[in-house]
Amino acid sequence: MILKNWGVNMYSPIGSKKNVKIFVLYLMANINYPLDFITLNDIVMQTDYVMYLDLAEGFHEMVDDSLIAIVGENSDGDKLYAVTDRGQIVASELKSDILDSILDQSLASALRYLDFKRRGVKTEATTERLPDGKCIFRCSFKEKDVVLFKSEIIVDSVNRAERMKQNFNERPEAIYRGINALFAGNVNFLFN
Known part of the structure; x- marks a missing residue:
C-alpha cells in the first residue's frame, strides 16, 4: 500500500503529517458517523493539537488515498465524510507517537462538542x-x-x-x- 506524504513534518503540535492523519482517522472512526468538513475542523480544533492548514492538507490527501470517503450530504448541502474500511486498517496498523491520553482527551472533547451542537x-x-x-x-x-x-x-x-x-x-x-x-x-x- 503506497501512501503519499506520510512522514513530512508539519507545524501542528502533534507532530508529523502521519500523526495528524492518524489523529483525524481516530476521531472520525470513534465518532462513528459521517461529518461535514466544517464540523470535523471544529472538532479537531477543540484541543489545539492540530493546526488548520495541516488538517486541510492531510484531510484532502486522505480523501485522495481513499482513507476517507464522501458518503452523502447534510441538510445544508455540505458533503459528509466517513472513514473507509481502508482508513480503519491504516489507522490501526500505523505506528504513532501520539499518547493514548491525548487521543482519549481529544475524543472526549469532540463528543462534548457534538453533543452541544446536536442539542x-x-x-x-x-x-x-x-x-x-x-x-x-x-x-x-x-x-x-x-x-x-x-x-x-x-x-x-x-x-x-x-x-x-x-x-x-x-x-x-x-x-x-x-x-x-x-x-x-x-x-x-x-x-x-
Whole structure:
C-alpha cells in the first residue's frame, strides 16, 4: 500500500503529517458517523493539537488515498465524510507517537462538542464599556429558548473583556462544563 506524504513534518503540535492523519482517522472512526468538513475542523480544533492548514492538507490527501470517503450530504448541502474500511486498517496498523491520553482527551472533547451542537445550544457573549474604563462581560447559554446559564462580570479593561468573549466563543462547551464542575464543587477541574 503506497501512501503519499506520510512522514513530512508539519507545524501542528502533534507532530508529523502521519500523526495528524492518524489523529483525524481516530476521531472520525470513534465518532462513528459521517461529518461535514466544517464540523470535523471544529472538532479537531477543540484541543489545539492540530493546526488548520495541516488538517486541510492531510484531510484532502486522505480523501485522495481513499482513507476517507464522501458518503452523502447534510441538510445544508455540505458533503459528509466517513472513514473507509481502508482508513480503519491504516489507522490501526500505523505506528504513532501520539499518547493514548491525548487521543482519549481529544475524543472526549469532540463528543462534548457534538453533543452541544446536536442539542442546539445557543450561546451569546457581549461586552459593554463603562464610563470608568472598566467593562462588563456578559454570557449566556440557551437551549430551545430556555436559559441554561447567564452571567455577567465586571473586568478592569475592554481588552480583558474581549479576550473573555473570544475564549467563550471559541470553546463554549468547555466553559459550560467548567461552570458546572465548579458549582458542583469539583475544584479539581481547574487542575485537569
